[in-house]
Amino acid sequence: MKSCLPDVVVVFGLSGTGKSFVARILSEELGYVWLRSDVIRKELVGIDPYTEATAQFGKGIYTEEITRRVYQEMIKRAEKLVHSGSKVVLDATFLRKWQRDMIRSKFKKSLFILTTAPERIIAERLRQRKGDVSDANYSIYKKQKEIFEFPKEENYKVLDTDKDLETLRVLVKDLLKNCS
Numbered sequence: 604m605k606s607c608l609p610d611v612v613v614v615f616g617l618s619g620t621g622k623s624f625v626a627r628i629l630s631e632e633l634g635y636v637w638l639r640s641d642v643i644r645k646e647l648v649g650i651d652p653y654t655e656a657t658a659q660f661g662k663g664i665y666t667e668e669i670t671r672r673v674y675q676e677m678i679k680r681a682e683k684l685v686h687s688g689s690k691v692v693l694d695a696t697f698l699r700k701w702q703r704d705m706i707r708s709k710f711k712k713s714l715f716i717l718t719t720a721p722e723r724i725i726a727e728r729l730r731q732r733k734g735d736v737s738d739a740n741y742s743i744y745k746k747q748k749e750i751f752e753f754p755k756e757e758n759y760k761v762l763d764t765d766k767d768l769e770t771l772r773v774l775v776k777d778l779l780k781n782c783s
Contacts, residue, residue: 608633608779610685611713613706615697617747618739619725619732620718621764621771626694628775636684640695641736643680644673674702678709685710700752707757715759716778724765 612629614622623639630637648669674695681691697703706713720728729741739747760778764771 608690609712609714610690611681611706611710612690612692612779613697613703613713613715614692614694614718615703615715615759616718617696617698617725617751618737618744619729619741620720621728621762622694622696622718623735623737624764625716625718625762625771625775626692628772629692632772633690633776633779635690635692637692637694638677638680638684639736640673640677640693641738643676644669645736647672647676670702674705678705682709696747696751698747698751700754700757703754703757714779715754715757716775717754717759717761719761719763720765 612635614625614629616622626635626637626639629635644665677693677695681693684691693706695702697706703715706715725744726741729739729744732740762771762774762778766774
């Protein structure tokens with residue numbers, strides 16, 4: 604089967620579901636440029652990406668206004684990269700449909716991958732997370748879960764990340780080969 608290798612792959616889902624892990628596979632093994640919302644957010648507000656900026660859900664650097672700026676900046680960077688011939692992976696929660704629609708309006712042939720994992724695995728991942736650019740914890744995950752606008756008519760693939768690294772590598776590559 605011929606690989607379609609989309610120019611833009613969007614890895615989305617709740618915190619702790621393995622988005623960045625999947626994005627890293629795409630970046631390291633398939634040459635995608637990795638644009639991570641957590642890094643862009645902190646750059647936009649002028650802090651080092653590894654500086655902790657934990658805040659209550661929707662507060663601090665996580666307001667709706669800043670979130671909108673983050674997604675706009677991701678799109679701007681992705682457009683520039685794609686125009687120069689690069690392939691891009693966007694790594695963000697994309698909790699709201701309007702956020703996913705922003706991407707779809709700019710990149711008609713993008714592939715969306717919704718990462719999932721069992722709740723106990725997510726809780727453990729978030730508990731063990733240290734030294735990461737993401738500030739999400741289990742409390743934030745629960746708030747995200749309450750507001751997540753689950754894609755209904757939208758075209759996307761689902762990837763359960765509760766697998767070993769080698770299995771995930773194969774599954775990610777299969778999703779790219781089989782994209783429509």
